[in-house]
Amino acid sequence: MDNKSATLYIVATPIGNLSDISERALQTLRDCDIVACEDTRVTGTLLKRFGISKEMFVYEDSRERNAAPILLEKLKSGLNIALVSDAGTPCISDPGFRIARACRAEGIKVVPIPGPCAFAAALSASGLPSDSFLFVGFLPAKTAARRNFFEKHADFGHTLIFYESPYRILKFIDDALDVFGGDRVVCVAKEITKLHERFFTGKLSDVALQIKNSSTKGEFVVLIAPKDFGF
Numbered sequence: 595m596d597n598k599s600a601t602l603y604i605v606a607t608p609i610g611n612l613s614d615i616s617e618r619a620l621q622t623l624r625d626c627d628i629v630a631c632e633d634t635r636v637t638g639t640l641l642k643r644f645g646i647s648k649e650m651f652v653y654e655d656s657r658e659r660n661a662a663p664i665l666l667e668k669l670k671s672g673l674n675i676a677l678v679s680d681a682g683t684p685c686i687s688d689p690g691f692r693i694a695r696a697c698r699a700e701g702i703k704v705v706p707i708p709g710p711c712a713f714a715a716a717l718s719a720s721g722l723p724s725d726s727f728l729f730v731g732f733l734p735a736k737t738a739a740r741r742n743f744f745e746k747h748a749d750f751g752h753t754l755i756f757y758e759s760p761y762r763i764l765k766f767i768d769d770a771l772d773v774f775g776g777d778r779v780v781c782v783a784k785e786i787t788k789l790h791e792r793f794f795t796g797k798l799s800d801v802a803l804q805i806k807n808s809s810t811k812g813e814f815v816v817l818i819a820p821k822d823f824g825f
Contacts, residue, residue, distance in 0.1 A: 600668075600669040600670065600671070600672050600673055600674050600675075600702065600703075601669075601674050601675075601702070601703040601704070601705055602665075602669060602674075602675050602677060602693065602694065602697045602702060602703070602704045602705070603622050603626060603674070603675065603676045603677065603705050603706075603707055604677050604683070604684050604685060604690065604694065604704065604705070604706045604707060605619050605622055605623065605676045605677060605678045605684070605707040605709075606619060606678075606682060606683040606684070606706075606707060606708055606709030606710050606711065607619065607637075607640060607678050607679065607680075607681060607682065607709065607710070608640075608681065608709075608710055608787065609681045609682045609710045609711075609712050609715070609786060609787050610681070610785065610786060610787035610788035610791075611787040611788065612640070612643060614709065614710050614787060615640075615644075615709065616707070616708075616709050618707055619707050619709055620644055620646075622676050622707050623641065623644075623646050623648065623676050623678075624646055624648075625674070626648065626674045626675060626676040627649070627668075627673040627674050627675065628648070628649050628650070628651050628665075628668060628673055628674075628675045628676070629641070629648045629649070629650050629651070629675075629676045629678060630650075630651045630652075630653045630661070630665055630675050630676070630677045630678070630693070631650050631651070631652060631653065631654075631677075631678050631679075631680075632652070632653065632654040632678075632679055632680045632688070632689060633652070633654060633680055634650045634652060636680045636681075637650060637678055637680070638650065640678075651664075651665065651668075651675075653665065653677075653689060653690070653693065654689060658689045658690075658692050658693070659692065661693070662692040662693045662695075662696050663696065665693050665696075666693070666696045666697065666700060666702070669697065669702050670700070670702070676707075677690050677693060677694075681710075681712075682710050682711050682712050683708070683709065683710065683711045686711060686713075686729075686731075687713075687731035687732060687757055710787070712757070712783075712786055712813070712815050713729050713755050713757070713815055715783075715786050715787065715815075716755070716781070716783035716786060716793075716815035716817060717753070717755060717817060719783070719793060720781035720783070720793070720795065720817050721781065721795060721825070722753050722779065722780075722781055722817050722819045722823070723752070723753050723819060723820060723823060724753065726751075726752040726753070727752050727753040727754070727755055728747075728750065728752055728753070728754050728755065729755045730743070730754060730755060730756050731756065731757050732756070732757050732758070732759075733756060733758075733766075735762065737765065737769060740765075740766065740769050741769050741772070741773060744769060744770060744773035744774065745773055748773055748774060748821070749821055750820065750821075751820050751821075752820060753817055753818065753819055753820065754817065754818040755815065755816070755817050755818075756815070756816045756817075756818075757813070757814070757815060757816075758813075758814045758815075758816055759813065759814070760810045760811050760812055760813070760814070763782075763805065763810050763814050763816075764805070764806065764810060766816065767782075767798075767801075767802045767805060767806075768802075770798060770802075770816075770818065771798055771799065771802055774798060774818060775798070776797060776798050776799030776800075776802075777797055777798070777799070778797070778798045778818060778819065778821070779795075779796065779797060779798070779818075779819040779823050779824060779825065780794075780795070780796075780797075780798045780801050780816065780817060780818050780819065781793060781794070781795040781801075781816075781817040781819075782794040782795075782801055782805060782814060782815070782816050782817075783814065783815040783816075783817070784812050784813070784814050785812040785813065786813075786815065788812070790809075790812065792808070796825070798818075
């Protein structure tokens, strides 16, 4: 890469299956000067898997405000940086947007290296309406805030998409049942691209029962169909 024209590369990495990484992503990781990452252990494992040795810079969520200006100065000095998250596409419900915003404000080139994204993968395989949707990411952890969001969007005319952790998925489902009702069509995708990938699709009452009777270990994408949608 030409150091006279530093670039920030937004590099998508696998969300579970390492075979999903693209040749372009690998080449970018090989060619960049620095890999900015959330966790050096996670990214280090990825780099080692593909025989890449690279300087890493931690920018995880709690450090991002301070990390952005540091990375900006490195870019200004001519160093090309590949920005990755632990899994998936950076800046989408993951740290990184402050760095991308700072680069845009300074006229520094930002190039996306597209690849895996959990919500897009879940939506494509869900069977729910995909022509128009609202991606919300993680809702606040408190029940009141979550229910308030559900109530405001109970009649929303497009698919709603959320991320949820294994620690809150049952509370999420219970609140969704109370607000949306058991007949609302949903899809809950678990551990996408991983060994124990599962899709629970159908009426919310049925899906809730299936989830409560299965392991909640793993990461979840929850999709809620518009009110009048049915299979």
